[in-house]
Amino acid sequence: xxxxxxxxxxxxxxxxxxxxxxxxxxxxxxxxxxxxxxxxxxxxxxxxxxxxxxxxxxxxxxxxxxxxxxxxxxxxxxxxxxxxxxxxxxxxxxxxxxxxxxxxxxxxxxxxxxxxxxxxxxxxxxxxxxxxxxxxxxxxxxxxxxxxxxxxxxxxxxxxxxxxxxxxxxxxxxxxxxxxxxxxxxxxxxxxxxxxxxx
Amino acid sequence: xxxxxxxxxxxxxxxxxxxxxxxxxxxxxxxxxxxxxxxxxxxxxxxxxxxxxxxxxxxxxxxxxxxxxxxxxxxxxxxxxxxxxxxxxxxxxxxxxxxxxxxxxxxxxxxxxxxxxxxxxxxxxxxxxxxxxxxxxxxxxxxxxxxxxxxxxxxxxxxxxxxxxxxxxxxxxxxxxxxxxxxxxxxxxxxxxxxxxxx
DNA sequence: CAACAAGTGGAGGCAACCTCCGCTTCAACA
DNA sequence: TGTTGAAGCGGAGGTTGCCTCCACTTGTTG
Numbered sequence: 001x002x003x004x005x006x007x008x009x010x011x012x013x014x015x016x017x018x019x020x021x022x023x024x025x026x027x028x029x030x031x032x033x034x035x036x037x038x039x040x041x042x043x044x045x046x047x048x049x050x051x052x053x054x055x056x057x058x059x060x061x062x063x064x065x066x067x068x069x070x071x072x073x074x075x076x077x078x079x080x081x082x083x084x085x086x087x088x089x090x091x092x093x094x095x096x097x098x099x100x101x102x103x104x105x106x107x108x109x110x111x112x113x114x115x116x117x118x119x120x121x122x123x124x125x126x127x128x129x130x131x132x133x134x135x136x137x138x139x140x141x142x143x144x145x146x147x148x149x150x151x152x153x154x155x156x157x158x159x160x161x162x163x164x165x166x167x168x169x170x171x172x173x174x175x176x177x178x179x180x181x182x183x184x185x186x187x188x189x190x191x192x193x194x195x196x197x198x199x
Numbered sequence: 200x201x202x203x204x205x206x207x208x209x210x211x212x213x214x215x216x217x218x219x220x221x222x223x224x225x226x227x228x229x230x231x232x233x234x235x236x237x238x239x240x241x242x243x244x245x246x247x248x249x250x251x252x253x254x255x256x257x258x259x260x261x262x263x264x265x266x267x268x269x270x271x272x273x274x275x276x277x278x279x280x281x282x283x284x285x286x287x288x289x290x291x292x293x294x295x296x297x298x299x300x301x302x303x304x305x306x307x308x309x310x311x312x313x314x315x316x317x318x319x320x321x322x323x324x325x326x327x328x329x330x331x332x333x334x335x336x337x338x339x340x341x342x343x344x345x346x347x348x349x350x351x352x353x354x355x356x357x358x359x360x361x362x363x364x365x366x367x368x369x370x371x372x373x374x375x376x377x378x379x380x381x382x383x384x385x386x387x388x389x390x391x392x393x394x395x396x397x398x
Numbered sequence: 399c400a401a402c403a404a405g406t407g408g409a410g411g412c413a414a415c416c417t418c419c420g421c422t423t424c425a426a427c428a
Numbered sequence: 429t430g431t432t433g434a435a436g437c438g439g440a441g442g443t444t445g446c447c448t449c450c451a452c453t454t455g456t457t458g
Contacts, residue, residue, distance in 0.1 A: 018455060021405055044445060055407030060447065157385065164374075165382050168367025183364050186356065190389030217424060220436060243414065254438030259416065 025062050027052040029076070032069050041070060071132060078132050081107065085139035093150040097143045098188055101166055104140075105184055108170035137163060154193050162191065215261065224261050226251040228275070231268050240269060270331060277331050280306065284338035292349040296342045297387055300365050303339075304383055307369035336362060353392050361390060 031052035035043035045066065049059040063069035084103055088096040140159040147153035165187055169180055215224050230251035234242035244265065248258040262268035283302055287295040339358040346352035364386055368379055 018404060020455065024406085045447090046445060049407090056447080057407050057449085058405075061405070064447095066446090154385075157381065161378065161382055161385075164371055165368070165385065168371065169364070179360065182356065183360055186353075186360075186364065186386065186389040188389075190385040190387075194393075215436085217435060219424070223437085244416090245414065248438090255416080256418085256438045257436075260436070263416095265415095
């Protein structure tokens, strides 16, 4: 990344200031991550508080709504993905894009409950959520742009759209091993540039 | 209604036999259809019973779980789609497939809460649900097979997979008008047969 | 170490889920 | 047509999860 942009995370996550508050915040984040992974996005908040060893009131102090908690967990994932996109800068444009999308799908598939909602909501009202989405889109856009400029990807689409397509894949549950990969192949095939010819 | 096997639905919906029970069953189905369309798949069951003008116990008698109720509502939609597939038999293979997939997406998008889950669950434990899925897959398979045999669709995939891909599209919320169409274009492009060449 | 702001936790109100069971209604058969 | 058993009905109430509120505790700062 550029040096003007110090880090991938400008002000995504706003942590509490007091030491004990921070501690609880982290504990909640970990507990929520586990609970969401296990039980899906509708995991019981009281259970999460219990796992974290804090009172339910503390949970609500840090995360006024379920959305907020989901968002906070997303942020971790998003930072991971954005970092990963930067690492692929060495690969040829198409490979970088394809590789990253593959990572994206398999990664999101693990945390399916979370990944599914991420790119599916356009009308997300939460601001942090928007920023979070923007971060991923920016990272993906860079890869797509590079591929488009290199003439290996079709130019009549944007990463926002591609992201949705791929995000949908990650929502698929109980797929056979390799199935998602093949579906992604289809999408990638549709996305690859093809010279206009008689069809 | 007739005692002979009348239509596309062999034994999909098992209705209650007593007249009053049947009446309530239908009322619940209508109310649930409305409620799910308005509030999504997590609409309150007690509200549905209230809308239908029956007690909550009656709802549970007919539909032991939310899944069951969702399924029963699906069945109506599925029958519609299957019928529609048959009507496209006159069109050229590719057009029939493309048209039907387009219908599928736009139709499912209306009832997004329902459509999203339909093709996403592979590990659906409910048996009726399975059958329901089979009905759609059978209809879609016929269209895809025809296109494959005519040499206009790639042959290394099955409708199960395509259905998932397209089903994912219908889960997208808040898309701009025409956006879903373009995404479907990409999928269709990837699905269309292309002679193997230097790549 | 004092004082106060920041943070904590859980009791309690509310709503949805679901079960259970006494009452009602249908329809089958004499 | 009347009787009767089974099928169906409905809602009270137990359980659980959501969220608010506020009296108490604890970290921080001067």
